[in-house]
Amino acid sequence: MIPQYSDYAANERTFLAWVRTGIAVIALGFVVEKFYLVLIQLARADALPTGEHTRAPVATWESGRFDGATLIIVGLAIIVVASIRFVRTSHMLHDQRLFTEGTTRPEVILSVILVVIVAAISAHLALG
Numbered sequence: 001m002i003p004q005y006s007d008y009a010a011n012e013r014t015f016l017a018w019v020r021t022g023i024a025v026i027a028l029g030f031v032v033e034k035f036y037l038v039l040i041q042l043a044r045a046d047a048l049p050t051g052e053h054t055r056a057p058v059a060t061w062e063s064g065r066f067d068g069a070t071l072i073i074v075g076l077a078i079i080v081v082a083s084i085r086f087v088r089t090s091h092m093l094h095d096q097r098l099f100t101e102g103t104t105r106p107e108v109i110l111s112v113i114l115v116v117i118v119a120a121i122s123a124h125l126a127l128g
Contacts, residue, residue: 004093007093008090008093011086011089011090011093012086014086015082015083015085015086018078018079018081018082018085019079019082021078022075022076022077022078022079022082023075023079024075025071025072025074025075025078025114026071026072026075026076027075028071028075029068029069029070029071029072029073029074029075030068030072031068032067032068032071032121033067033068033069033072034068035068036067036068067117067120067121067124070117071114071117074110074113074114074117077110078110081106081107081110085106
């Protein structure tokens with residue numbers, strides 16, 4: 001029997017949940033990147049519907065492609081932070097000393113960055 005097995009298992013489950021979240025954010029970044037590529041090709045082919053709204057110029061869609069790359073970078077940062085916290089928590093579980101609760105600042109910062117990026121993409125699509 002492994003002592004404190006439930007603590008180690010909880011640490012591993014938390015790590016895997018963060019990794020899944022990072023992979024999902026990276027996948028969303030790839031989808032956004034490909035979406036902008038399709039919009040650029042449609043704009044260049046003059047195939048976008050005009051309707052009552054004026055079409056955004058191709059330069060606007062090309063600048064929006066950085067949104068996908070930013071999401072990919074944030075997803076990678078989530079995985080890196082999760083890995084660091086997993087290793088640190090594993091060492092703390094292995095040590096018999098009593099530790100105080102750590103900070104959650106990296107997670108909050110990454111969450112705020114993610115919200116800002118998604119809001120910017122949504123505004124760009126709504127206004128563009």
